[in-house]
Amino acid sequence: MKGRVFVTGATGFVGANLVRLLLQENYQVRALVRKNADLTNVKNLDIELVEGSLNDENLYNKMIGCDYLFHVAALYSLWSKDKELLYQTNVLGTKNVFHAARKANIKRTIYTSSVAAIGVRKDGVLADENYQSPVENLIGNYKKSKYYAEQEAHLAIKSGQDIVIVNPSTPIGAYDLKPTPTGEIIVRFLRGKMPGFVNTGLNFIDVQDVAKGHILALEKGKTGERYILGNQNLTLAEFLDKLARIANKSAPKVKFPVWFPLAVAYLDEYVLSKLGKNPSVAVEAVKMSSQYMFYNSQKAVKELGLPQTDIDKAIRDAVNWLWGRQGSWKY
Template sequence: MKSLVTGATGFLGSAVMRCLLTAGHEVRVLARPDSDRRNLENYPVEITEGDLRDFESLKRAVRGCENLFHVAADYRLWVPDPETMYEINVTGTRALIIAAHQAGLSRIVYTSSVATLGLNPDGTSADEETPSDPATLNGYYKRSKYQAEQLVRQLTHDHQLPLVIVNPSTPIGPNDIRPTPTGRIVLDTIAGRMPAYVNTGLNIAHVDDIAYGHLLAYQYGKPQERYILGGDNMTLLQILQAIDEINGTQHYRISIPINVMLPMAWFMEKMALLTHTEPRATLDSIRMAKKLMFFSSEKAERELGYRYRPAIEALKDAVKWFKDNDYCN
């Protein structure tokens, strides 16, 4: 069987690609002509060039495939102009799903995000049924992914598509070549550039476990359902201390109130407009940190057989990969 994977040049998408190859799938990947293809090197995949903003290229990409794993997304916590992000995450997703429907694909797995879900004010783990208020979503990324998921759910309902939604939490591990915003936290901690922290928390999962969750969703997921693919809930301080332990270093850190961080993030964003580099902290990321972003994968465990390794293993693999590939020099 042939499966099309979008986003395979990136972090999570490449892990999904590798997982499908191991499972015996013939894999075609959609890649932009100017994309960094290091994550595709030495893998027996068919590459078709295209762009989520080019419908004709999407029709060519799905032709001859049985399955679609739509992992690609513009994942940035700061953008000077959000138009491209919405074109890729929302409009591009709609175009790809329509192309897949027209081509008669037998199975579609759409990669959403826990960013689309609600959070519990008391810090307990949210799940697929935790209500989300779109008015409270901080940042263009979260809002674009929320809009995309709502659109996908409507298309699935209207056309009775064989589509399953997965909501990954925070993937950590090898092959984060860009790196992602979370990967930069790991790198900054290794380099001793994290002298302070805010009282927030994340759900950390190994990227390969989340990728395997995509395969399980393909095999066992129910159409029109969504499944959180996550791992361990950890405070930011616990994450930083775990990386210190892995790295064999020890740092004293101070806790900074979120209201103090907001003006600092504002200044970093203004500087980023001048330097054309992504700021280390953004207003949206600090606003997101006001709540513990804790989630439960119990539904995926129960219905898909999803399992995840301890978060410390994901952090160890990330640290090792960054060091082995000279990101820390």
Template sequence: MANGETILVTGVSGFVGAAVARVMAAEGWRVRGLARATSPATNLQNFPGEIVRGDMLDRASIERALEGCTALAHVAADYRLWAPDPEEIVRHNREGTRAVMEAALAAGVKRIVYTSSVATIAPLDGGAAGEDRPLTEQTAIGAYKRSKVVAERLVEQMVAEQGLPAVIVNPSTPIGPRDVKPTPTGRILVEAATGKIPAFVDTGLNLVHVDDVARGHLLALEKGVPGRRYILGGEDVSLQEMLAEVARLVGRKPPTIRLPRLPLMPLAVVSEAWGRVTGREPMLTRDALRMAKYRMFFSSERAKAELGYTARPWQAAVADAIGWFRQEGMIG
């Protein structure tokens, strides 16, 4: 229990940030949530604390938000797998993290959880990767992965050189309620539930309920070692299995056509070009196809052993996600 201490949670209008704020409040923290003025309001309704307006790229707004806080959960990030200017994603996540962490040091915050991603970890061919396989900026595929690698290395450097009291958590692929935008994985669930994904590529991912990820943040805040990384994952699942489970939940036939990756590259090029014209994120990108070569399977054994972390079955996470999308009218 936090005994009424105040924690700042950034990115509370977003998917993971909203879940983290609710878990912290339930554990006795006084929650102050940082959200941009332009953020969607869905996850701010019935918020269990105080909302302050600001931006992770605005150092002054971060400093104001941190006044009186003894802890920080920096969850906010530019979570786009594609942008017309890919370097914008890298700049946002690097400079936003720098601004937040420097402000936290200046404010004397005692405990920090920084939300990274398994995007910073090299997948293991034929197995589940752990925290001992860090990617470099040069080996990361795509702007989003590079941005998270750069930001994570910045936090590690500040821990080592400036005594930043930050524990790093690496969520795998969170799904569940309150996925307002939705996230790239949430979008796949919606598209699959509405019958718009008739085929699949042979790949896999580690699915975890967003509320389990949020609970992992709390455990990391309480028990984690500064500078140490903890994968917050669930279960390894093939894309075909996930799509079949969605089909079962909504009463559709599961897709059975397996598509090879390389012949899809020209379609990805066209999709990206159209995205640059319209400004909308393309459904298929070259980076996504490159990443699909690897099964993104990960191990949470360190978090289980050192933090007491647990996660529910992946099917429950899919069911909660589909139920929320249906409730919000995103699935008919």
């Protein structure tokens, strides 16, 4: 046994893949799960489940006996109504997790941030770990919450805790249960409900590589450093072409100007929602799509040995897993 690890967010997309890899690599896993959480992603796994939340005062008691901590859990929401909940969960929850880890004598913590906390450059140069967008330029409350959560990590590091920060880009693959916004794109595409796209771009990575990157950060990462866990920069059109080839369907050809989905989103979120309609498009999501969210992940490749699996394989895994769950699709 390499050690006992405590994992938050084990039922989520990245967490579910991480837990499986930890078990394969001979770690013992204790996972924090919320009351009434959907345990589909951890069903039948040989792990210890403890019930609680990120803001529990006695969280450290649940960590006692563990050697390492992977703090993966976070709230992802682009809805304006969730601003306070994002702060409570992602910022204050993260602060409490670090406090609990210190009290429980955790040897090393891997904190799952996001490239969202880094932001994007506007000069055409790929953003790396040395770049930081001013927080006021980060679009939306989710990105800002991840930025402020990273600041809590740095404060904990200054107080003497051994913390390594990883910043995944856009993971693709199996166990995307909710699904993520990218998983939602795949679902909509597979259902034939994606008539067009906007001119944006993302950095994609196989979610299994993200999981491996977490373990490599534990074993090789430098305290206080952050590592972008990414792989290939693709425009949305290029991603959809790959998806179309793998799913044997036609890619959408209509390119929407960003003002069109933005107008729909404003109407959806701020007008129709007040009339009782569940909004389907978040304003912040459309604003993000006005940028190319491209990144340079060579630091993690060179210093950690981050794998760079072909994105086609990751898309295929995502399609096969999501297709197997088509009866539960909500889109």
